[in-house]
Amino acid sequence: MQILHYIVARCLHAVPVLIGVTIVVFLSIHLVPGDPIRIMMHGRIADSEVAKIYHDLGMDRPILLQYVVFLKNALAGDLGMSLIQKAPVTTLVVEKLWPTLMLLAFSTALSVLIAVPLSLLAAFRRNSWLDTAIRLGSIIGFAMPSYWIGLLLMLFFGLLLGWLPISGLGDTPLDRLRHLFMPSLTIAFFLAPILLQSLRSAMLDVLTSEHIEVARAKGLSEWRILTKHVLRNAMIPVITVLAVNISWLLSGAVVVEYVFGLPGLGSLLVRSVGYRDYPLIQGLAFVFGVLVIIVNLLADLSYMLIDRRVLRS
Amino acid sequence: MLDKRKLILAALMLSSALGGASIMASAEDVKRGGTLTLARPDEALTFDPFTPSDNGSIYNIMQVCEPLIIADASGTGLEPSLAESWTVSADGLTYDLKLRPGVKFSNGKPLTVEDAIFSMQKVSDPKASFGFAFDAVKSFDKVDDSTLRITLKRPYSALESALSLFAASIVSKADFEKDPAAFGQKPVCTGPFQVESYERGTQVVLVPNPNYWRKGADGKPLPYLDKVVLKYVPESNSRVLGLQNGDFDAVLAVPLNQAAQVKTMDGVTLEVAPSYRLDYVYLNHGKKPFDDKRMRLAINYAANRDAIMKAVYFGYGEQPNSYMPKVNFWSDKVAKIPYDIEKAKALVKEAGYDGTPIQLMVDTGNAPFRTAATVLQQGWQQAGLKVEIVEYDVGTAFSMTQKGEYQAYVSYITSDINDDDELASIQADGTGPTAAFFSNYKNEEVTKLLAQARETGDKAKRAELYGKVQDIVYNDAYSVPLNFLPYVNGYRNTVKNWRNITVGWWWLRDVWLDK
Numbered sequence: 001m002q003i004l005h006y007i008v009a010r011c012l013h014a015v016p017v018l019i020g021v022t023i024v025v026f027l028s029i030h031l032v033p034g035d036p037i038r039i040m041m042h043g044r045i046a047d048s049e050v051a052k053i054y055h056d057l058g059m060d061r062p063i064l065l066q067y068v069v070f071l072k073n074a075l076a077g078d079l080g081m082s083l084i085q086k087a088p089v090t091t092l093v094v095e096k097l098w099p100t101l102m103l104l105a106f107s108t109a110l111s112v113l114i115a116v117p118l119s120l121l122a123a124f125r126r127n128s129w130l131d132t133a134i135r136l137g138s139i140i141g142f143a144m145p146s147y148w149i150g151l152l153l154m155l156f157f158g159l160l161l162g163w164l165p166i167s168g169l170g171d172t173p174l175d176r177l178r179h180l181f182m183p184s185l186t187i188a189f190f191l192a193p194i195l196l197q198s199l200r201s202a203m204l205d206v207l208t209s210e211h212i213e214v215a216r217a218k219g220l221s222e223w224r225i226l227t228k229h230v231l232r233n234a235m236i237p238v239i240t241v242l243a244v245n246i247s248w249l250l251s252g253a254v255v256v257e258y259v260f261g262l263p264g265l266g267s268l269l270v271r272s273v274g275y276r277d278y279p280l281i282q283g284l285a286f287v288f289g290v291l292v293i294i295v296n297l298l299a300d301l302s303y304m305l306i307d308r309r310v311l312r313s
Numbered sequence: 314m315l316d317k318r319k320l321i322l323a324a325l326m327l328s329s330a331l332g333g334a335s336i337m338a339s340a341e342d343v344k345r346g347g348t349l350t351l352a353r354p355d356e357a358l359t360f361d362p363f364t365p366s367d368n369g370s371i372y373n374i375m376q377v378c379e380p381l382i383i384a385d386a387s388g389t390g391l392e393p394s395l396a397e398s399w400t401v402s403a404d405g406l407t408y409d410l411k412l413r414p415g416v417k418f419s420n421g422k423p424l425t426v427e428d429a430i431f432s433m434q435k436v437s438d439p440k441a442s443f444g445f446a447f448d449a450v451k452s453f454d455k456v457d458d459s460t461l462r463i464t465l466k467r468p469y470s471a472l473e474s475a476l477s478l479f480a481a482s483i484v485s486k487a488d489f490e491k492d493p494a495a496f497g498q499k500p501v502c503t504g505p506f507q508v509e510s511y512e513r514g515t516q517v518v519l520v521p522n523p524n525y526w527r528k529g530a531d532g533k534p535l536p537y538l539d540k541v542v543l544k545y546v547p548e549s550n551s552r553v554l555g556l557q558n559g560d561f562d563a564v565l566a567v568p569l570n571q572a573a574q575v576k577t578m579d580g581v582t583l584e585v586a587p588s589y590r591l592d593y594v595y596l597n598h599g600k601k602p603f604d605d606k607r608m609r610l611a612i613n614y615a616a617n618r619d620a621i622m623k624a625v626y627f628g629y630g631e632q633p634n635s636y637m638p639k640v641n642f643w644s645d646k647v648a649k650i651p652y653d654i655e656k657a658k659a660l661v662k663e664a665g666y667d668g669t670p671i672q673l674m675v676d677t678g679n680a681p682f683r684t685a686a687t688v689l690q691q692g693w694q695q696a697g698l699k700v701e702i703v704e705y706d707v708g709t710a711f712s713m714t715q716k717g718e719y720q721a722y723v724s725y726i727t728s729d730i731n732d733d734d735e736l737a738s739i740q741a742d743g744t745g746p747t748a749a750f751f752s753n754y755k756n757e758e759v760t761k762l763l764a765q766a767r768e769t770g771d772k773a774k775r776a777e778l779y780g781k782v783q784d785i786v787y788n789d790a791y792s793v794p795l796n797f798l799p800y801v802n803g804y805r806n807t808v809k810n811w812r813n814i815t816v817g818w819w820w821l822r823d824v825w826l827d828k
Contacts, residue, residue, distance in 0.1 A: 034708035
C-alpha cells in the first residue's frame with residue numbers, strides 16, 4: 001500500500017517535470033534559425049510557397065499557442081506527424097526505442113560486469129599497486145573520447161581480428177548481441193569508471209565498519225562477508241550512479257549510435273535537430289523525459305527492496 | 314569468280330560466327346544473382362517522388378520509379394524511357410509522346426496515359442518542389458490510349474531534361490490515390506526494382522520487379538541482381554572500414570583524405586566520376602564589402618586555389634572557370650582568374666576598403682570546408698582584408714544565407730538535371746524567386762541571354778549563349794569558385810558495371826556481381 005502511494009506520488013511529480021522539459025525544448029528549437037522546408041529544399045523554393053506550407057500546417061500561429069496544442073495532443077497520446085519523414089512521431093519513436101534500450105541495457109550490464117570485480121579487487125587490496133593501477137586505468141578510460149574509442153574498437157575487433165561487425169543492428173537476437181558488443185563497450189569505457197569509484201568507496205566504508213568486525217569475529221569467511229554484506233550495501237550507490245547518469249548515458253548513446261550506425265533514438269534526435277523537424281524533436285524530448293523519470297522511479301523502488309529503511313522514511 | 318564468291322561467303326560466315334560469338338560472349342559474361350550491399354551517407358526519407366526531396370530519397374527512387382524520358386548511361390544525355398518516342402511541333406509548343414507499349418507496373422497492372430497525366434500534373438503543380446521546371450507548360454492531355462500531349466505557353470528547350478527529373482516519375486494513379494502515405498513506403502512504379510522492406514534510418518532492401526520491360530545483354534529482363542541492400546551509414550570511417558572488410562560491396566562518398574588508402578586496398582577500386590557539382594564561396598552582393606565588384610575580384614585573385622586543391626581535395630577535381638557546375642553547355646573558353654596577390658592588393662586599394670570585417674561562414678563539423686576557409690583567409694588577409702571565420706550548424710548557416718544575413722559562405726551547388734537552364738537561371742537570374750540564389754546579383758544582359766537560351770532549341774545557339782553568360786557572370790566575380798568536385802566512391806572488384814552518373818545516382822539495373 002505504501003509502495004502504491006509512493007508510486008502515485010512520484011507520477012504526479014513527473015507531470016510538471018515533463019511540462020518543464022518540453023516547454024524548454026519547444027522554445028529553444030523554435031528560436032534556432034533555420035526552418036525544415038527550406039533546409040530540405042536547399043533553398044530552392046519560393047518564399048510564398050514556404051509560407052503557404054507553414055500556414056497549412058498551422059505553424060505560423062503564435063509559439064505558445066502551438067505549444068498548448070502540442071501538449072493537449074501529447075497527453076491524448078498523439079505526438080503529431082514528422083515533417084520530414086511523413087510518418088507519425090509515435091511510430092518513429094517506437095521503431096527506434098528498442099535499439100536504444102538494448103544498447104543502454106547492454107552497456108549497463110557490461111559496465112557493472114567490469115566495475116564490480118575491479119572495485120572489489122581495489123577495495124580489498126586498497127592502496128596496493130593493484131588498487132592504484134585499477135584506479136589509474138579507469139581514469140584513463142574515462143578521459144578518452146567515445147568517438148575515438150569507438151573507432152579504435154572498430155579497427156581492432158572489426159578489421160584486424162574480423163570478429164565483430166562494425167555497423168548496424170543485426171537480425172537475430174544472437175546477431176544483435178554481436179552487433180551491440182562494441183557500441184556497449186564504448187559506452188562502458190566512461191560508465192564503468194564512474195561506477196568503479198563509487199563502488200570502491202562504498203565498499204571501503206562497509207569493510208571498515210563495525211558490523212564487519214563483528215562478522216569476522218564470528219568467524220564468517222571473507223567470501224560470505226563479501227556477498228552478504230559488502231555487495232549488498234554497495235548496490236545502493238551503484239543504482240544511484242546509474243540512475244543519475246541515465247541522461248549522460250542517453251547523450252553518450254547519441255555519439256555511439258552515430259559512429260556504429262545503430263538506428264536508435266539518439267541518431268534520430270541528431271537528424272531531427274539538423275532538419276528542424278519540430279514535431280519529432282518535441283516527441284523525442286517528451287520520450288527522453290519519460291525515460292529518465294521512469295529510470296529514477298525504478299531506482300527509488302529498488303532502494304526499497306534492498307534497504308527497508310528507505311520505506312520508513 | 315568462284316574464288317571471289319567463296320571468299321565473300323567465307324567472310325560472311327566468319328563475320329556472322331564472330332558476331333554470334335560476341336553476342337554469346339556478352340551473354341555469358343554477365344552473371345545473374347547475388348545481393349549487392351551499398352553503403353550511403355544519406356538516408357532515404359520517403360519513396361514518394363512528389364514530396365520535397367533530398368538525395369537520400371531521390372537516388373533510391375530512381376531504382377524503383379521511371380520518368381517518360383530518362384538520363385542515359387553516363388548521365389550527360391537523355392534517352393527514351395516510358396515514352397518510346399516523341400514529336401515536337403514546328404513552333405516548339407506541342408510535344409506528343411508515345412508511351413512504350415506493354416509496360417506494366419510492379420503489381421502487374423498496365424501503364425496507361427491516365428497514370429502519366431496524373432503524375433505529370435502532380436510534379437508540375439507550382440506548389441511542388443520541382444513545379445518551377447514545368448512553369449512553361451500549359452496543359453497535359455490525352456490524345457489517345459497511347460499518346461500524351463504536352464502543350465507549352467512558350468518555347469522551352471529544357472523540357473526534355475525536366476521530364477527526366479526523378480520528380481517526374483510516372484506512378485500508378487490508382488495506388489497513389491488509394492493511400493499516398495503507404496505509397497511513400499512501398500511505391501508502385503515501373504522501374505527495375507521494387508521495395509521489399511524499408512527500415513527508416515537503417516536500410517532499404519530492393520528486389521527485382523518481375524514485370525520490368527528492359528532486357529539485359531542475355532536477352533532476359535533486367536535487373537541481374539537478386540537483391541540490393543541500401544544501407545544508411547553516416548559515419549565515413551565506418552563506410553571505408555566496411556569496404557575493406559567486405560561488409561559492403563560498394564560505398565559512396567569516400568572521404569578524400571582516405572582516397573589514396575582505398576586505392577591501395579586489395580580487391581577494391583576507387584571510382585572518380587564527373588559530377589554536376591561546384592564547390593564555391595557564396596557572396597552577398599547586397600552587403601559591404603562585396604557589393605563592390607572590385608572587392609569580389611580581389612578575393613578571387615587572392616584565393617590560393619592550388620593550396621586548396623592540395624590540402625582540401627587531395628588533387629581530386631578541377632579548378633573551375635565558371636560560377637556554376639560543368640553541365641552540358643559549359644564553356645572551356647572562359648579564362649581562369651589567376652592567383653595574384655599584388656593584383657588583389659591593388660584592387661582592394663582601388664575599391665577603398667574601409668576595414669569592414671569579413672565573416673567567412675562555414676558549416677560546423679565540415680573539416681574540408683574549414684580548411685578551405687583557412688587557406689582563403691590567409692590569402693585575403695595578405696591582400697589587406699580583415700577576415701574572421703565563423704561556424705554555424707548547416708541549417709542555421711543556410712537560413713542566414715537565405716535571409717541575406719551573410720557576407721561569404723563556403724558551400725556548394727549541384728544540378729538536378731543535365732541541362733544548364735536549371736542552375737544558370739537559379740544562380741544568375743536576378744529576377745528569379747531566390748535573388749540569384751541568395752547572392753543578390755543582378756545583370757540585365759545576363760537575364761536577357763538566359764531567357765533566349767531557354768527558348769531556343771538550337772543546341773549550338775544555346776551553347777553560345779550559355780558560354781556568354783558564363784563569361785560575364787564569372788568575370789563579374791559572382792562568387793569564388795573552388796572546385797568542380799567529382800564523385801569519389803569505392804567498390805569491390807566483384808561489382809561490375811558500377812557507375813556514378815553525373816546527375817548523382819547509379820543505375821543498379823545494369824550492375825552484376827562476379828562472384
